[in-house]
Amino acid sequence: MPDKTDPSVRTRLIAPATRRGRGRRPVSPPVERASTLLNDDPAAMRDGSDGPVYGIEDLSAARELRAVLADLEGAADAWLVPSGLAAVTVPLTALLRPGDEVVTTDALYGPTRRFLNRHLKARGVETTFHAPDTPAADVLAAMTGRTRLLLIESPASLTFELADVPALAAACRARGVLTVMDNTWAAGLAFRPLAHGVDVSVQAVTKYVGGHSDLLMGSIAVADPAVGRPIAETLEDLGWRVSPDDAWLALRGLRTLPLRYAEQARSALAVAEWLQARPEAARVLHPALPGAPGHDLWRRDYAGAASIFGIVMKGGSEAAAHALMSGLELFGLGYSWGGFESLVTHETGQLAFRRSRPALEGELLRLHIGLEAPADLIADLERGLAAWRAVS
Ligand SMILES: Cc1ncc(COP(=O)(O)O)c(C=O)c1O
Known part of the structure; x- marks a missing residue:
């Protein structure tokens, strides 16, 4: 199969490691394990001008991982969460309110379906499922005045049907419906949702980015900072961060x-x-x-x-x-x-x-x-x- 991915991606995933001007250092950023960070200067400790002041803020490996993932996704920003499942549940938590409706495929990854049917339903958010081979026009026609968000997973879990993402994303944007896509299959390489008009691109970093079956992580990427703001606030509110060791492993996986x-x-x-x-x-x-x-x-x-x-x-x-x-x-x-x-x-x-x-x-x-x-x-x-x- 011809590989039609942009060859410059290979360079862009590696170039940040060799960027000059940072003095003598290992190629990969150190694993900084910390809750407490010590400061010399009380003023910097107060205003954060020397960098993070507590371990819940992303430290070096996670920061570099976020930056490289954002570049891969063509995103304004990208966040890390402790699993691929959380990469779907966090934006949905951030963007939906009681009374809203989600439209999605019937062939959704099982735990995502469970989140919709159990957690979101109990909080007043209903979900309408459509068969994975439903044409885009019919998916759009079935939306109601309450439809707030289209959750796309393409290809479908297990049966691998594809959605017409560009058509769905353009029509949703025109009618003010948000789009979130689980793009784990394409890993940010074979398909780039944000470039096709999707609002939020998520993937299970667990899979191809990690690449070695030894970590769980998810990423959430947005092109529009206004869409990203409630997602960043939700992460802050929930207190979720990834472990420095896992961020380091995921960054190593990302290079190859x-x-x-x-x-x-x-x-x-x-x-x-x-x-x-x-x-x-x-x-x-x-x-x-x-x-x-x-x-x-x-x-x-x-x-x-x-x-x-x-x-x-x-x-x-x-x-x-x-x-x-x-x-x-x-x-x-x-x-x-x-x-x-x-x-x-x-x-x-x-x-x-x-x-x-x-x-x-x-x-x-x-x-x-x-x-x-x-x-x-x-x-x-x-x-x-x-x-x-x-x-x-
Ligand atoms: C399409 C898809 N999305 C998300 C996930 C969840 O990833 P994680 O296992 O990191 O929660 C999976 C896991 O199999 C998946 O197949």
């Missing part, structure tokens, strides 16, 4: 993000194409595959693709899906994605939470492709499919 992302995308497409030709698979749900859901929008709007996709099997059962998973030796059984390691999950049960259940030909599995050699992963999948056939 474009290389990992592009390499894993190439491997994932090779594995997806191989699976598509297999008799055990009915369909592979990967937006970069011609004919897959969302492919036309992906070609139009995206500069690359993530390394996660769904496989709809021909029939099967939970026992067969578990046999396939147990037959794999290289794929870890684990729920996340975006790290260096390949993972497999069985997802059929998750579809039960949707109002509009997709008609699938059989069991739904999800693969995340890491940095292993694709030929080895394919050989591993041969083993898994043999175990599937033995049970089916």
Whole structure:
């Protein structure tokens, strides 16, 4: 798959590390672990002119991480929160009031759906869900006078349909509806929501930015400071900050993000194409595959693709899906994605939470492709499919 991401991004993620004029120092900023910060000057201690005066303010690694992420997102500012889930829940908390309505996809990441249905509902905010393949015009037509915010997650979790983000963002802005997009799949690289008119771009830094499956973090980016102000105030009010160690790890991951992302995308497409030709698979749900859901929008709007996709099997059962998973030796059984390691999950049960259940030909599995050699992963999948056939 050609990598059409802007090559200058690779430079922009690294250049801040070598910027002159800061004296002798390590390449990466130090991990500053602190609640208390000591000052020499009582006046600076009072007005903060020497920098942060307490550990709840972001310290060096978090500051550099925020600046580099803001540049990646084309944002006026970016904030860090303790998980990708919090990156969605904080802007919604900040921007919604009792009586407001949120419109969003039925294929939302499960815990985000739970936040809408439990936390926000109890505080007077209603949510209307639409099927993930609903055309933009129909999503807009279903909005009411109370619709305050459109929450976009594209591609859809598990089934990978794409939203027409530019059309939705432009129409929402014209009618005063805010847009928040969970852009974890594109990692700020393959798609840049703010450049397409989205108000708030969030991602689970946990996934591709972290890249090593060893931290949880989220980022929230805005182009318009007026949209950012209530978000910054909400973070201040809630008292949330990320750990200095995690900020340091995420910053280290960010330097190599474009290389990992592009390499894993190439491997994932090779594995997806191989699976598509297999008799055990009915369909592979990967937006970069011609004919897959969302492919036309992906070609139009995206500069690359993530390394996660769904496989709809021909029939099967939970026992067969578990046999396939147990037959794999290289794929870890684990729920996340975006790290260096390949993972497999069985997802059929998750579809039960949707109002509009997709008609699938059989069991739904999800693969995340890491940095292993694709030929080895394919050989591993041969083993898994043999175990599937033995049970089916
Ligand atoms: C699309 C999407 N958004 C957000 C998250 C949440 O990230 P975290 O695990 O850091 O809370 C996930 C996690 O799987 C995800 O898939």
